[in-house]
Amino acid sequence: MSTRRGTNLPRMGDFNQSVILEAIRLSGDGLSRIELSEATGLSAQTVTNITRRLIEDDLIAEAGRIINGPGKPRITLRLNAGSHFSVGVHLDPALMTFVLMDLTGRVVERVTKRTQDKDPRAIVDVMARTINELIQAAGIDRALVAGVGVAAPGPLDAEKGTVIDPPKLQGWHRVPLRGILEEATGLPVTLEKDTTAAVVGELWTGRGPADDSFVFVYLGTGVGAALARDGEVVGGSSRNFGEVGHIVVDAEGPPCSCGARGCVEVVCTPQAIVEQAERGGVFLGDREGTDADSVDERFTQLCEHAAAGDVAALDVLREAAKRLAVLIAALTNVLDVDRVVLGGPFWSRLSEVYLLELPEQLERRSATRAIRSLPIAGTVVGDDVGAVGAACVVLDSVLTPRASHLLLKA
Structure with a gap:
């Protein structure tokens, strides 16, 4: 590289x-x-x-x-790998992932916790305890931990470190997560969108060129996007780039809370895909609940059915891939990037079907297909990309050159 x-x-x-x-x-x-x-x-x-x-x-x-x-x-x-460490936390409505990373980007310790209690204060208490346990388990001096990076679903108020009403986290209305967690841990905390953190993790652990440009499509409890341009993350004016939930990808799809039909939020998310499978008779018995844990379990079952050759299950995932391709094409046609990366907590369960379906679908919709093909691949980081990316955000501020450093003061 x-x-x-x-x-x-x-x-x-x-x-x-x-x-x-x-x-x-x-x-x-x-x-x-x-x-x-x-x-x-x-x-x-x-x-x-x-x-x-x-x-x-x-x-x-x-x-x-x-x-x-x-x-x-x-x-x-x-x-010097052991000179500095960082902690990465991915806050997902279903599962929290914690990693401790050394200066080289190697994950030293990892643990997951179910996001069982929906009360923000209770969740922050679990975060703080788990961070302490992670550091103790590694046997390192706490003074060597440069900080904690938290990847959370948006939208965020980056300046205030506040989580603002994420769609799948009930009760999280303007929660000052950064300040509360700093007080609870005594460590500096950086709050970043989960999609943006994922791109930082991809840039850190990948081996692309220095001017790497790609769209990252994040498949978690919700669907989001992020952008790397010339080897750096593009966060947007308010640091909320990639809120794609209300982009219409199926004009004949189900109604969305925004008033439109067929938005990403109601056709591309795991919950939407599970509901489509239930309507299609993939599962026997009554419908499951719509809470994050139930959706996660049902979604796993759906992907297992598809892997076993269940035609109805495969059709549901193929249709979901077609709809996601509409979103990806809209993003790549506007942003003119070199490649597409997919990742997030649900990606590994979808990867086999999506990597078969997406390239052809994207090729048909690509504005530049006469000039080039647009490579599509899964993240090199794996399902922990949010937590790993959050830890990388902390180290990134120390180790990665920024063009802004070239601005001279008079």
Whole structure:
């Protein structure tokens, strides 16, 4: 993977430090100072000065010597994995996922908890206890935890750290989640949309080019989207990019609360797909409840029926894929990205059917099909992409160069 280029102009220390850290992180096995200079375009003196400071700050360490032809052996520099950690929490109406990640992006500890109590304060108490248990289980010094990243369904007030009436989380009316969790844990907390966090996780753990551009379609209890452009997340003016629930994908579909028919919210979500399966007679017996746990269980059964060759179940998932393709085509035609990534807690159960159905459906609707094909793939992170992405958001602020760092103050 290519890395971003630094600049040898004065007053660029923060940006160049991030460029160096990112280059070392992406290399996997580490880089020598000469290799860092070649990869980043920074002068040998600049690299030497920055790496000396990073070693003093314990962010990187010398990891052995490599002899490569005549001359002095080269000293390999690697991230000091145990110097910083972050916690990632994914708040989903059905399940909360917690991960503890080291500086290299490796998940050290992981645990899940059912989102059983719908009271926000009770849920935050469970979060705080679980975060403490996670850190203790890893046996690390709490002072090494840089912070907690929380991925939550939108919309969010990013400036205030508030969750605002997410459709599937009853009772969450303007809950100041960031402040409450900071008070409960004593750790800095970053609140991010689950879809946006997923893109950060994909950028961190993927091996795309430095200018990677893609749409991420998030399949959780709800359906959302996020965008990476030129290797960076596009959050939108209010940091709520990707609220796609009321985009119409089936004009003949069921009515939606917004007054339209066939919106993503009523045809593409797991609950909508389960209801379609129930109407189609896929399941025997009475209809299940519409709470998150019941939908999750029913959805798993539906996917298992489809995997076993149940024609009715397969037809339901194929129809859902066609409707999702309408959404994806609308997004990719407007945004003109290089590829599409799908992920989220429900993705692994859908992946086999969707990856068979979506490419052809998207090809037919693509405005650029005469020029190129648009690759579609599942996330490299897996079902934990929300929690992993939330943890990456914390580390990302330390390790990833931002164009905004290049803005000079007069």
